[in-house]
Amino acid sequence: xxxxxxxxxxxxxxxxxxxxxxxxxxxxxxxxxxxxxxxxxxxxxxxxxxxxxxxxxxxxxxxxxxxxxxxxxxxxxxxxxxxxxxxxxxxxxxxxxxxxxxxxxxxxxxxxxxxxxxxxxxxxxxxxxxxxxxxxxxxxxxxxxxxxxxxxxxxxxxxxxxxxxxxxxxxxxxxxxxxxxxxxxxxxxxxxxxxxxxxxxxxxxxxxxxxxxx
Amino acid sequence: xxxxxxxxxxxxxxxxxxxxxxxxxxxxxxxxxxxxxxxxxxxxxxxxxxxxxxxxxxxxxxxxxxxxxxxxxxxxxxxxxxxxxxxxxxxxxxxxxxxxxxxxxxxxxxxxxxxxxxxxxxxxxxxxxxxxxxxxxxxxxxxxxxxxxxxxxxxxxxxxxxxxxxxxxxxxxxxxxxxxxxxxxxxxxxxxxxxxxxxxxxxxxxxxxxxxxxxxxxxxxxxxxxxxxxxxxxxxxxxxxxxxxxxxxxxxxxxxxxxxxxxxxxxxxxxxxxxxxxxxxxxxxxxxxxxxxxxxxxxxxxxxxxxxxxxxxxxxxxxxxxxxxxxxxxxxxxxxxxxxxxxxxxxxxxxxxxx
Ligand SMILES: [Zn+2]
Numbered sequence: 001x002x003x004x005x006x007x008x009x010x011x012x013x014x015x016x017x018x019x020x021x022x023x024x025x026x027x028x029x030x031x032x033x034x035x036x037x038x039x040x041x042x043x044x045x046x047x048x049x050x051x052x053x054x055x056x057x058x059x060x061x062x063x064x065x066x067x068x069x070x071x072x073x074x075x076x077x078x079x080x081x082x083x084x085x086x087x088x089x090x091x092x093x094x095x096x097x098x099x100x101x102x103x104x105x106x107x108x109x110x111x112x113x114x115x116x117x118x119x120x121x122x123x124x125x126x127x128x129x130x131x132x133x134x135x136x137x138x139x140x141x142x143x144x145x146x147x148x149x150x151x152x153x154x155x156x157x158x159x160x161x162x163x164x165x166x167x168x169x170x171x172x173x174x175x176x177x178x179x180x181x182x183x184x185x186x187x188x189x190x191x192x193x194x195x196x197x198x199x200x201x202x203x204x205x206x207x208x209x210x211x212x213x214x
Numbered sequence: 215x216x217x218x219x220x221x222x223x224x225x226x227x228x229x230x231x232x233x234x235x236x237x238x239x240x241x242x243x244x245x246x247x248x249x250x251x252x253x254x255x256x257x258x259x260x261x262x263x264x265x266x267x268x269x270x271x272x273x274x275x276x277x278x279x280x281x282x283x284x285x286x287x288x289x290x291x292x293x294x295x296x297x298x299x300x301x302x303x304x305x306x307x308x309x310x311x312x313x314x315x316x317x318x319x320x321x322x323x324x325x326x327x328x329x330x331x332x333x334x335x336x337x338x339x340x341x342x343x344x345x346x347x348x349x350x351x352x353x354x355x356x357x358x359x360x361x362x363x364x365x366x367x368x369x370x371x372x373x374x375x376x377x378x379x380x381x382x383x384x385x386x387x388x389x390x391x392x393x394x395x396x397x398x399x400x401x402x403x404x405x406x407x408x409x410x411x412x413x414x415x416x417x418x419x420x421x422x423x424x425x426x427x428x429x430x431x432x433x434x435x436x437x438x439x440x441x442x443x444x445x446x447x448x449x450x451x452x453x454x455x456x457x458x459x460x461x462x463x464x465x466x467x468x469x470x471x472x473x474x475x476x477x478x479x480x481x482x483x484x485x486x487x488x489x490x491x492x493x494x495x496x497x498x499x500x501x502x503x504x505x506x507x508x509x510x511x512x513x514x515x516x517x518x519x520x521x522x523x524x525x526x527x528x529x530x531x532x533x534x535x536x537x538x539x540x541x542x543x544x545x546x547x548x549x550x551x552x553x554x555x556x557x558x559x560x561x562x563x564x565x566x567x568x569x
Contacts, residue, residue, distance in 0.1 A: 031310050031311065032315075036280045039245060039260040042249075059314065078250070082328070082373070129376050133376050163482065197481040203412070211422065
């Protein structure tokens with residue numbers, strides 16, 4: 001198995017948090033594995049360090065830009081960590097961050113995640129849906145103006161993997177919540193012209209015909 | 215994924231049970247660092263290892279008491295004055311990075327209990343023979359109701375998240391194992407599941423989504439655990455009105471490919487894990503006899519790794535997830551030396567029925 005190789009380069013250039021001036025006032029909180037951990041994981045030093053600092057800011061509920069930056073690092077190591085994602089949403093709200101920037105962040109995450117997604121199989125255990133759930137939260141806050149963004153975002157993923165289950169489900173959500181049904185029949189036709197056996201596109205066609213308000 | 219050399223696969227004509235036991239034992243002692251990206255699913259990873267050893271009839275390799283106390287250490291306990299209708303779920307945390315100690319008054323400020331982790335925790339406890347009546351199951355199921363949505367689906371954690379059939383299945387499996395159904399509105403849950411059946415007979419993860427082998431398993435296993443369908447419904451017409459069983463059978467039988475393996479969706483490649491997801495649905499339906507056993511076996515063997523485990527596709531390196539579903543698939547195929555499977559829970563019959 002392999003994972004996170006797309007982040008490999010970043011990891012190598014990474015300066016450890018304990019060597020960064022802006023973190024010098026924070027004492028990391030080590031993980032408490034208990035007396036007899038079973039099926040232990042061989043953590044890398046980077047992983048442990050990021051999570052130790054995350055614990056520190058999470059426990060003191062530090063709503064700061066550096067905490068926000070730290071959550072970005074933490075989800076890159078552990079993209080399924082719903083605790084980190086949840087804290088990130090609290091930070092985005094407290095710090096009143098421009099959510100359009102957040103859409104870009106999710107896009108970069110999605111690109112880096114694709115390997116992981118492949119490994120953990122089509123749907124059941126993959127952590128990619130946490131990334132999309134986060135995106136959904138952002139898009140809901142932005143409202144109808146996010147519509148084109150979401151349709152373009154899923155289109156981008158589908159241009160790489162036309163049967164990406166979670167991308168399709170995100171797209172169906174966007175259509176139902178934000179609208180944009182008008183062009184969907186054409187999009188399905190386009191995909192079916194590329195691959196007549198694309199069952200996901202046939203399903204989408206059925207979805208549009210039976211659920212579109214038009 | 216990289217391809218391993220042909221050499222590492224040549225000569226795999228039998229299911230190498232002993233090699234797989236060694237593979238799982240190594241995982242039991244230490245999961246290699248690539249698994250840290252799945253740290254949040256630590257209990258799920260442990261479930262694959264421990265349940266896998268049970269299927270391979272090697273549970274004696276596991277220190278049961280240590281497993282019990284470790285699993286119980288993830289449980290979220292409400293404080294003394296906690297109102298169980300406070301909107302939170304008091305189940306099990308998925309891992310140590312999602313778990314934080316309660317404050318000095320015993321109040322859990324950061325409760326990150328998750329339905330999937332709770333399902334895996336209870337399964338492991340059942341497998342190692344822990345007496346589940348010792349568990350405060352009333353708290354688990356009562357607070358689980360906080361996760362059920364008006365449409366019958368479940369969010370996995372009280373702070374939100376996607377709702378889909380995976381978490382419906384986790385909720386049903388939890389209620390079944392704890393033998394306490396007060397954790398859900400069964401009728402609502404059933405209605406949600408039925409709305410996920412697609413025009414082609416399979417089930418999607420959410421209403422409107424494309425039919426998918428894993429989702430179809432979650433739907434059928436949940437309906438069966440909830441008692442809405444009987445075992446072997448193909449031979450009894452009584453419950454055929456609830457789901458469109460003939461259409462489902464039609465969809466599911468087309469999932470075996472020319473290479474013998476099962477695919478999760480039409481026009482996708484065969485993949486080891488669907489040998490379980492699809493195979494178990496066939497078992498529940500009473501249609502496993504329609505499977506080309508020999509061909510399925512052949513496909514699985516092409517995914518068997520020389521040093522133990524199974525890969526997703528033939529000739530690749532193995533991972534824990536596909537290894538586990540490779541073992542369960544061989545159990546469905548009644549491989550000698552393997553324990554038989556309780557399909558609806560995906561664990562051995564012995565564990566499920568507390569034999
Ligand atoms: Zn798979």
